[in-house]
Amino acid sequence: MRGATHAKWAACAAAVALAATACGGGSDSGGGGADGIVSSSWGDPQNPLEPANTNEVQGGKVLDMIFRGLKRYDPETGEAKNFLAENIETTDSQNFTITLKDGWKFSNDEPVTAQSFVDAWNYGADVTKKQNNSPFFSDIVGYADVHPEKGDPKAKTMSGLVVKDPKTFTVALKEKFSTWPETLGYQAFSPLPKAFFTDHDAWLKKPVGNGPYTVDSYTKGTGMKLRKWDAYTGEDKALNGGVDLKVYTDNNTAYTDLISGNLDLVDDVPAQQLKNVANDLGDRYINQPALIIQTLTFPLYDPQWNKEGMDKVRRGISMAINRDEITKQIFRETRTPAKDWTSPALGDKGGFSATACGEACSFNPTEAKKLIQEGGGLPGGKVSLTSNVDTGSHRDWMDAVCNSINNALGEGPVCTVNPIGTFADFRNQQSSFKLTGPFRSGWQADYPLIQNFLEPLYYTGASSNYGKFSNPEFDKLVDAANRESDAAKATATFKDAEKILAEQMPSIPLWYQNGSAGYGERVSDVKLNQFSVPVYDQIKVS
């Protein structure tokens, strides 16, 4: 009977489906990983994992586990402490002699020498290697030879880097830069083993560093298994057996895995879950300031925003924004209303000031209206806010800011939102100076220094000065601060420069972005550093 074959086939398919469902729940249930292993959410790094090519959090997370540099930022205070460096000496804030500590090795047993640093830095600066972080080496003498603006490099190495002996090298900078040693905790300055240069492809598949963890396996787009390196000699030995980083398609999915016990740690709690987080995790939820600030930058290259009296209008717009309510309603307090142009993660000693912006950053609709009228009104009677809207609830807060401005001014819908579909498109319009109204500019500092919050963004002609703000007084103060050898005095001078921002308001500080993380019951001692990256080596697994 031929008909029977069909029925049999259908029955089998159904049986297979049922059997498979039954098996589904059984395998690999329970905790997040093997004994002593922390499982953590991860996003696919944007670029290949090279220290000088990694400029985002996901890749930085790994580098923080497998590399240790000359300096390291204390996860609690943000202070740059000597790590591999025995000392960094200078008499003129321009020429530095760096001596290394004894006994440091890469996990392939190669010793870490002065050459390991010099080679790595020359590689990072070399324009032919296309490293995103090349500009970090631009202060060194000879950078233009390996990284010309056009054409092929004239040299392979920078003349400002000289190896004296296996443990000592000297660095000559183009200009005085007193806080330069403090920048050396940034991962772009990590040393690299010889294997990196001899077999680059193999190294990228399985990076070798000198940090407390070694890479056990790395499957691009899926995950990375890191294990404690037992022979690690540093003082910050890992307190757990290792970390399994798992790539998630979506942070909501990672969060679901966390609350169902399949994952130990997420370092990005999705906005939609913030209302449940207290209920789901209780005190296993971390929400603390990071070195990130969101601002609205004005296109000062556009004469209508830069003419006489517009500083009043810019301050007025700032005063029309109800930061407290927006951070509470939209961000559920994962953002902190901004009071200056830096971040509270710097600490008061580092240059954070809760008063730098003062009145101009507090909500005051009547004063806002008055200031805008005095300054000659909004250009053309309108203002339009621009940001990419593909991530980060940008659409939501822009709508809220516009509502706030419209309500404060009471002249109808004068503020509108100009949403841009993708980050790339937004970046293109921003960096080609095509925007004609205030636009979002996020800034995540590379190192906990007030210099990093001010100079790249507001110095005349600086790389990320997208509004083309230019103020000779500001530039003079920044130069003076960079020449100043006393750290406290340098910070104070930077703070003086910041006062000019408060008068001129080239950008409106909106809020500081917090790092948020949640963790499961298996793990304890979870902390975030100032870059909102978990301090993995201190996590304990019960």
Added chain:
Amino acid sequence: MGRYVIRRLLQMIPVFIGSTFLIFFMVYALGDPVAALFGDKAPDPATAARIRKDLYLDQPLWKQYLHYMGQIFQGDFGTAFNGQKVTELMASAFPVTLRLTIVAIAIEIVVGITLGVISGLKRGKSIDSGVLVLTLVVISVPTFVTGYLLQFVFGVTWGWVRPTVSPDAPFSELILPGIVLALVSLAYVTRLTRTSIAENVKADYVRTAVAKGLPRRRVVTRHLLRNSLIPVVTFIGTDIGALMGGAIVTERIFNIHGVGYQLYQGILRNNSPTVVGFVTILVIVFLLANLLVDLLYAVLDPRIRYA
């Protein structure tokens, strides 16, 4: 038959070229991807220029397209920005999505056709109305709602299945996502089958078969169902391609690293090699599925013949 197949295969070439060009053009229109590589920081002009040159982005669009097609015919689909070959990405993503699609299609066929036959035979009865209401509900609820809901109920609250799929994505873990992915199409399959069966049940050949004294089951499976399946097969055929490409939502919810996820990443990062490469393969899948559907017509209804 053979000539028909060859003709169809040859027709695929212009479709393939046209569609890849359109996709290429659209991804290009999204803007320059290089600026986004540098995060919030300004791109270093010299480095950015080198990257553009390497990716052929400094050339006019038609040259880029020719260069890209030249590469494709050598089996080189380019490199994603994280340094991974797009062919590698495909090798890891397509099998996963294929498994998910198989699960979804199997559920569609088995559950959809069964429900359709039952309600078609019992037209107007309460079971028929029940199925109609049920399918209406399923069609009107968006995938992300059913996805998160089923994930929460089965995965988190009851703990019957893992709420997310592991990187290997074995069949056993894909049942729940498969159901979510299948649900909407399943409702259409049910309704198509029901209408078709209800129409044909009064046909002369069915009456003849019954009059011959054939068992009811044989009448339904061999005579009635076979003739009623043509619209259903058409739908399922086109659905194969749609499911593979449209799994973006389902794959994100259940952490499946398949085609949908890679496409999403590619679009988010303006990575044209990834997007164009993946969509090119999807176009081929669509074309082949359509060919298969056309050939199946002849099997189902011998009156349809291809020269």
